Amino acid sequence: MRAVVSRVRWARVVADGELTGEIGPGLLVLVGVTHADTTDDAAWLAAKVAGLRVFDDDRGVMNRSVAEAGGGVLVVSQFTLYGDARRGRRPSYVAAAPPERAAPLVEAVAKHLAGAGLPVAGGRFGADMLVESAGDGPVTILLDSTRGF
Numbered sequence: 001m002r003a004v005v006s007r008v009r010w011a012r013v014v015a016d017g018e019l020t021g022e023i024g025p026g027l028l029v030l031v032g033v034t035h036a037d038t039t040d041d042a043a044w045l046a047a048k049v050a051g052l053r054v055f056d057d058d059r060g061v062m063n064r065s066v067a068e069a070g071g072g073v074l075v076v077s078q079f080t081l082y083g084d085a086r087r088g089r090r091p092s093y094v095a096a097a098p099p100e101r102a103a104p105l106v107e108a109v110a111k112h113l114a115g116a117g118l119p120v121a122g123g124r125f126g127a128d129m130l131v132e133s134a135g136d137g138p139v140t141i142l143l144d145s146t147r148g149f
Contacts, residue, residue, distance in 0.1 A: 009136045
């Protein structure tokens with residue numbers, strides 16, 4: 001499972017003209033799923049996101065988690081995180097899990113985050129989404145459950 005995690009001042013997602021999720025300060029988490037991912041990967045990813053210390057403390061040092069900073073999390077599915085552009089100009093997405101496998105795992109990430117007490121919003125799986133955000137920092141972290149980072 002892969003994620004691109006960005007610290008944001010605000011973020012929102014609109015699917016098919018409808019606002020499906022919105023947060024103030026917090027984390028925008030784009031989540032990609034591959035064929036071998038399991039619920040253990042979803043739990044690992046959620047714990048990692050919840051524990052990331054990327055928010056400033058009183059001294060201006062990135063030493064607070066999203067919960068400690070009082071922020072929310074916007075989770076958006078992003079199959080293109082498994083795009084392979086090493087050959088040619090058109091990325092291959094064969095490493096991305098099919099929707100029937102990926103959707104429950106993206107939802108599991110969101111549920112684990114909510115279970116950790118975080119306010120969680122989301123997009124609509126498989127929809128053409130408009131994702132807007134105001135990056136804060138900018139701070140952007142790559143996470144990959146199979147590589148342990």
